Amino acid sequence: MTAVEARDLRRTFRTRTGVLRRTATEVEAVRGVSFDIQRGELFGLLGPNGAGKTTTIKMLITLLLPTSGTARVLGHDVVADVREVRRRIGYVFGGDRGLYERLSALDNLRYFSELYGVPPREQKARIGELLEMVGLTGRERERVEGFSRGMRQRLHIARGLLHDPEVLFLDEPSIGIDPVGARELRATIASLIDVGKTVLLTTHYMFEADELCDRIAVIRAGEIVAEGTPGDLKRLVTVGSVVEIETYGVGEAAVADLGAITGVQSVAVEERGQMQVLILHCARDAEVTQAALSRLDGVRVGRVGTREPTLEDAYVELVSRT
Amino acid sequence: MTTLRILLVGGLMSYRAMFNWLSPWILIPSMIVSPICQILLFAYIGRSAGVGNDEFYVMGNALNYAAIPCLFAMSATIEGEREGRTLSVVLTTPAARIPLFLGRALPVIVNGWAVAMVGVVFGLLVLDVHIPGSSWPALLLVITVASASCTGLGLAMGAVALRVREGAVLGNVLFCLLLVFSGVSVAVDDLPGWMAAVSPWFPLTHAIEAAREVADGAALADVIGLVVREIGVGALYAAAGLLLLRWLEDQSRRHATLERV
Numbered sequence: 185m186t187a188v189e190a191r192d193l194r195r196t197f198r199t200r201t202g203v204l205r206r207t208a209t210e211v212e213a214v215r216g217v218s219f220d221i222q223r224g225e226l227f228g229l230l231g232p233n234g235a236g237k238t239t240t241i242k243m244l245i246t247l248l249l250p251t252s253g254t255a256r257v258l259g260h261d262v263v264a265d266v267r268e269v270r271r272r273i274g275y276v277f278g279g280d281r282g283l284y285e286r287l288s289a290l291d292n293l294r295y296f297s298e299l300y301g302v303p304p305r306e307q308k309a310r311i312g313e314l315l316e317m318v319g320l321t322g323r324e325r326e327r328v329e330g331f332s333r334g335m336r337q338r339l340h341i342a343r344g345l346l347h348d349p350e351v352l353f354l355d356e357p358s359i360g361i362d363p364v365g366a367r368e369l370r371a372t373i374a375s376l377i378d379v380g381k382t383v384l385l386t387t388h389y390m391f392e393a394d395e396l397c398d399r400i401a402v403i404r405a406g407e408i409v410a411e412g413t414p415g416d417l418k419r420l421v422t423v424g425s426v427v428e429i430e431t432y433g434v435g436e437a438a439v440a441d442l443g444a445i446t447g448v449q450s451v452a453v454e455e456r457g458q459m460q461v462l463i464l465h466c467a468r469d470a471e472v473t474q475a476a477l478s479r480l481d482g483v484r485v486g487r488v489g490t491r492e493p494t495l496e497d498a499y500v501e502l503v504s505r506t
Numbered sequence: 507m508t509t510l511r512i513l514l515v516g517g518l519m520s521y522r523a524m525f526n527w528l529s530p531w532i533l534i535p536s537m538i539v540s541p542i543c544q545i546l547l548f549a550y551i552g553r554s555a556g557v558g559n560d561e562f563y564v565m566g567n568a569l570n571y572a573a574i575p576c577l578f579a580m581s582a583t584i585e586g587e588r589e590g591r592t593l594s595v596v597l598t599t600p601a602a603r604i605p606l607f608l609g610r611a612l613p614v615i616v617n618g619w620a621v622a623m624v625g626v627v628f629g630l631l632v633l634d635v636h637i638p639g640s641s642w643p644a645l646l647l648v649i650t651v652a653s654a655s656c657t658g659l660g661l662a663m664g665a666v667a668l669r670v671r672e673g674a675v676l677g678n679v680l681f682c683l684l685l686v687f688s689g690v691s692v693a694v695d696d697l698p699g700w701m702a703a704v705s706p707w708f709p710l711t712h713a714i715e716a717a718r719e720v721a722d723g724a725a726l727a728d729v730i731g732l733v734v735r736e737i738g739v740g741a742l743y744a745a746a747g748l749l750l751l752r753w754l755e756d757q758s759r760r761h762a763t764l765e766r767v
Contacts, residue, residue, distance in 0.1 A: 197762060242762075245598050249759045270600040281591040284523035295519040299599040299606070301508045343595075 186256075187351050187382040188221040188244060193253035195239050213239040215406035216253070221399075223350075226373070226383045228397035230390070232503055236406040237386040238277075241353050244384070245275045257351055271301075274344030274352045278359035280336060283328045289315070289339050290324040293346060300347035314342040318372055334365025341372055351382045358392060370396060390496035400495075404503045414495050421498040424468030429476060430486030431460050438480060445475045459486065465497065509605045516601070517609025523592075524583050537617075541571035541625045548691045549633055558691075560633040565717045566690040568625025569710055572618035572653045573684050579614040580660030581673035588667065597755060607664070607751055611657045611744075618653030637721045644726040645717060651733055652713030655740025656684075659709050661747030668754040669763055689714050709743065712736035 195214040200206050214236040221227040229237050242248040244255055246266045254261065260268040284292050290311065297307045315321045318338035328336065337357055344352055354373065358366045366389075373396055376383055387393055393400055394414045401411040410420055434453070442462065443451045447470025452463040466472050473488060545567045552558040587593035596606070626649070629635035637645060663680065667673040684690070687701060688710040694702050705711045716732035726733075757763060 247594055247598060247759065248762055267600050270598055273598070275595060275598050277591075279591075282595055283590075284592060285590070287519070287523050291519060291522070295516060295523065296595075296599065298508075298511050298516040298519070299596065299601040301600065304511065 185223050186220050187223045187225070188219075188227075188255070188257050188384060190220075190240070190244070190255045191218050191253055193217045193240065193243055193255055194251045195236075195243060195248060196251045213406055214243070214250075217403065217406070217408055218253075219401050219408065219411060221351075221382060221384060223382050224377065224380055225398045226377050226385060226396055228393040228400040229384060229386045229403060230388075230393055230400055230499060231386075231403035235403045235503075237403055238355055240403070241275075241355050241384065241386065245273055245353050246270060271347070272350050274347070274349035276337075276340045276344040276352065276354045276357055278337065278340075278356035280333060280360075283336060283339060283343075285329040286327060288325050288327055289320055289331070289342075292328060292339065293324075293343060296343050297346050302347055310346065310348075311342075314345055317345075317375070318342045319368065332365070334361045334369065337361055337365070337369060338372065341369075345376075349381075351384070352376060354383060354385045356386050356388065358387060358389060366392070390494065390499055394495040402499060402502045410498075410502050417498045417502070418493055418495055421493055421501045424470060424493075425466050425490050426493055426497060427462075427464040427466060427473055427476065427488070427490050429462040429464070429480070429488050431462060431480065432458060432484040432486070434460050434462065434480065434483050438483060441479045442476055445472050445479070446470070447472045448476075465493075465501075509602055512601050513605040513609040514612070516606065517612045520583060520610050521579070521613035524579070524586055537575065537621050538624050540574070541568060541621060542628050544571060545625050545628060545633070549629075552691075560629060561635045561721055562693075562718060563691060564625060564629030564633055564635050565721055566688075566714050568622045568629065569649065569652045569714050569717060570681075570685055570688065570690040571625055572622040572649070573656045573659075573681055573710065575617040575621055576614055576653060576656035576660045577663055577677045577680055578660075578674065579617060580611065580657060580664040581667045581677055583610045583614075584664040585667035585671070585673040588671075597758075603751060603755070604748055607661065607748065608744075610664075611661055614660065615650070615653045615657050618656060619650050622649045622653060635721070638723050641720050641723060644720045644724075644729070647726065648713055648716045648720055648729070648733060648736075651736050651740070652710055652717070655709040655713060655736050655743070658740035658742070658744035658747065662743045662750060663747075665747045665750035665754055668751065668758060684708055684710055687711070706735070707739065709736070709739050712739065 193214055194216055197211045197213055199209050217240055229240065231237050239248065243250045244257060244262055246262050246269050249263060257269045258272050262269050293311045294307065297311065302310055315324050318341055320335060320338055328339065331339065358369050361369060370392060373383065373385065385396065397414060399411065399413055400417055401408045410417055439451055439453055439462065442448060442464060447467045449465045449467055454461040454463060464472060464476060473490065477485065545564055548567055549560050549563040552563050584593065587596065630637065659680065663673065663676055666676065687705045687708045689705060694705045694711060697705065712732040713736040716729035719729050
């Protein structure tokens with residue numbers, strides 16, 4: 185059964201500048217986005233900054249009206265049945281803000297329990313369960329202003345789950361969190377699916393999407409350019425394999441020279457301290473390693489390796505296509 | 507039950523969320539020293555100019571200063587949440603908006619009442635103010651009505667903070683308008699005709715007049731007309747505020763105005 189359904193969603197922003205001579209500018213942030221999310225599914229929405237991910241989420245959670253198109257959450261229209269949608273969804277976004285800094289974690293959860301209409305007799309037990317789930321038991325009486333970003337993010341998730349919503353919208357929840365905190369957060373998100381929640385997740389981290397998502401839609405410039413399982417998306421790319429060569433002091437001319445090798449589709453240079461890692465995206469069945477090394481004559485070369493394309497390679501190719 | 511809890515418990519929590527930074531070092535100057543200074547200033551201007559008496563200035567300025575928490579707390583509760591990005595989360599909850607925002611007004615009314623009482627008690631202790639014992643119940647009621655009415659204006663101002671970012675500046679402007687038009691230090695009868703015609707539409711005008719009469723020994727029945735008109739003015743602003751909140755929330759969904767902080 186479909187939990188979230190978006191059909192040709194569009195959102196245009198109009199801004200005006202100037203005092204005497206007003207100039208209007210229109211930006212099409214979302215241009216005809218359609219997708220379905222099934223109940224119990226973890227659906228990822230990936231895209232670069234400004235691609236329209238957050239705008240799409242804001243239309244689905246009733247904070248923004250679509251310019252055109254329709255969207256339904258658990259069968260309720262996000263424009264006509266606003267209150268019904270709000271009863272059934274939780275919304276969590278990333279970053280430092282969005283919590284009452286001067287209240288304790290417990291009071292933040294108590295306040296939102298009231299707003300979500302959690303019965304008073306159930307509040308204590310529900311808040312206790314959620315604090316346990318997000319690993320904040322014992323810290324609940326501390327003011328949020330003293331919390332780390334990871335702790336805030338986990339508190340955001342607890343808040344989003346107070347009323348036991350069926351659908352959860354997570355907008356870049358792991359942004360800016362250290363690796364340990366991010367790993368704990370991923371475990372928390374994965375556990376949501378275990379208890380039957382439907383999740384729409386936006387993230388910039390490909391390994392996160394690869395690890396968590398059942399299906400992914402890649403959005404670019406307000407349009408969905410690909411949709412499928414992480415495996416489907418990896419198969420969409422034309423790259424057959426990726427060759428990585430560690431070098432020290434490679435010049436631009438040599439990099440350009442590598443791009444001219446038959447079978448090399450693109451060359452990227454990743455700086456890692458004193459080292460430059462050359463990343464060669466190669467066509468299927470192309471054998472380019474020997475040719476590449478011969479063109480790096482005179483350059484100090486470290487490890488050389490070949491790997492399968494990752495979701496990140498697929499993502500980069502999908503959002504870079506013109 | 508949920509509505510009542512949002513009104514009472516939710517309102518109190520929201521008030522704490524926005525204002526529990528008020529440590530004594532901030533609270534004392536802003537809510538005790540400042541109204542006393544204003545009362546002293548106008549009482550001594552009155553004495554040196556030979557117009558009015560201490561009671562006139564104490565009642566006017568004590569009630570006027572109730573406007574500080576009533577106006578600023580109500581706008582801060584919306585403007586501050588907008589900047590802190592808690593407002594967008596609050597607005598995605600299914601909570602009914604009338605108890606949600608009216609609940610925030612209840613602690614503010616108490617705050618405004620307390621600030622006005624600081625001024626009145628100061629006048630009793632330090633200046634030449636004498637209030638008959640029998641007048642106190644009526645006076646406490648009038649001050650409560652004044653604070654509630656002013657909070658109605660604060661609610662309307664808070665609604666505007668959904669759209670504009672300059673709530674604090676607007677609060678300063680409104681405070682000055684109340685100082686001039688509500689008969690705080692110059693009786694409404696002494697104002698030019700056009701100003702006197704406008705003043706009944708401001709909160710505090712009727713309450714200040716009622717408070718002065720009660721302090722002079724009038725019974726509640728003698729000033730009930732003024733009290734009812736004060737309630738009416740406050741209710742008018744509160745209703746306008748709630749309508750504005752509804753309209754501006756709708757506009758924020760249409761024009762993404764909540765994002766512009």
